[in-house]
Amino acid sequence: MDLHTALGPLQLRNPLIMASGTFGYGWEFRDFLDYSRLGGVIAKTVTIRPRKGNPPPRTCETACGVLNSIGLPNGGIDEFLRVGLPYLSRLDTCRIASIAGETVDEFVEMARRISNQGGADAIEVNISCPNVKKGGMAFGADAPATEQVTRAVRAVCAVPVIVKLTPNVTSIGEIAAAAQAGGADIISAVNTFLGMAVSWPDARPMLGNIVGGLSGPAIKPLALRNVWEVARSVDIPVMGVGGIVTGADVLEFMTVGARAVQIGTASLVEPTAMERILSEMVAELDEHGFSSAEQALGRFKPSQGPSCCR
């Protein structure tokens, strides 16, 4: 099976990428995964200054998913350049850094420094974290701000720029188009969906931050709709993210327009999930007579009416 995946300027061994925040910087998964069998990895989002993260409890299980209000704890860009990036850069796969700023200047400074140091094959611009007070989703919810930050990062970055979108907007297609207009090479869709959980007997929130972002299989249909909409709104390649736990899930995202996918929560609850999902995907493709992963791309045929497969 030919799994080679061209993702704009990036050439991947296969379309499966570890999502940001669910992978760390590389060492946490070293005993579980053979990185040379992954399409790529995205490091935990870094910020200019170190962040402690949000007050606990930070997560809460929900039906087929999990809410998190982690709040981007990280050691800051200096530590990332000193420790995280050197480790990441030695992994035998496509290595992507992720940044989140409170201002355009912060995005620019981090992108420039990562790009200058080298070791990352691309930079993902996280304008979609629902768990931080400043920056984060505020950029990703506004088309002009999305275009502005994308353009500014693009100007200082020698490697491809990926813009990661939030689904917590009225029209994700407009935001995607703004990212494209700003010069994004690739779009990731989507980050987590804002949600909450409460305990009614004591009338208290389940999360220290009250609200959080939902991930896991619970969001797959929502993410799929967002990815389809994004793919229809732009010409640049799209990475689908959200609720993927099986090989068939991957192929569904590829069918509606994703060229590659990211897998997050699945790897947290099952550290070897990437290997399983890859072999399931190959088996599915095989069974349906496909000889390459790229053959599965963008085959969506809504005009032929609904499926009678299930």
Place this chain on the structure above:
Amino acid sequence: MPERFSRRSVEVLENREIATGHFVTTLGDAQMAALSRPGQFFQVRLRNGAGPFLPRPFSMFDWYRDDSGSVAGFKILYKVVGEGTSRLSRLAVGDSVALTGPLGNEFEMPGEGRRVLMVAGGIGVAPFLALARACVESGVHGERMELLYGARTAGHLVALDEFRQLGVGVTAATDDDSGPRRASALALLEERLATFSGDDRPVVYAAGPTAMLEVLSRLCRRLELDAQVSLEARMICGFAVCNSCAVRVISPDSEQGWEYKLVCRDGPVFNACSLYVDR
């Protein structure tokens, strides 16, 4: 053999209800068992088609030896409180579960000649049998070890015989009148500490409800006790990726006086004096 934790599908060798609502499940993985140290935990995933999405963390309760006497697995002790523990309790011999572990740090063993006081609130007793066994194996006499065990009712006092078999002195109490006496685990501790002289100070190990451990932490600071506590926190991964399991630990160097540590990596065992308690 892997140096660190691994992930495998592991067979249930035995599943036994040892008291109402309390189960001991024996899991047959010799390598994981051989790597496990007292205080460490395992992530148990119970999703097999249906079942909860997140894995459930459980402490290593004891090693399991087969008929030839070699370590062939390990046991977990748990109380049924929700869907995950309920599913676990209904597994049959031969069923398998997805296990990741052993995870986290371990109890520091008591120094030579030190007395050991294990303070358990309710199901907090779970990590102490392995600790007691490891102490015995490292030469600590059973009579130098005590379990001070408080639970809601007599029905919630479990595994007492296992501790007694190791020679551990057991003092048990309950919140109601169903047990040997009415007291909390902390009250038992304070009472016992009063009888120690200055040069025979015990090492204290504690696990149980957060409120109990917070009070114990204050007590330890006041009395300058050498104490280790095992903490719980909501988890997703269990191997230091997701940052879910943060707890506040005293840090004089930081602005606020505390910093976050991860229960799954820096714990579950912490120095009792280092817990940061808001109220």
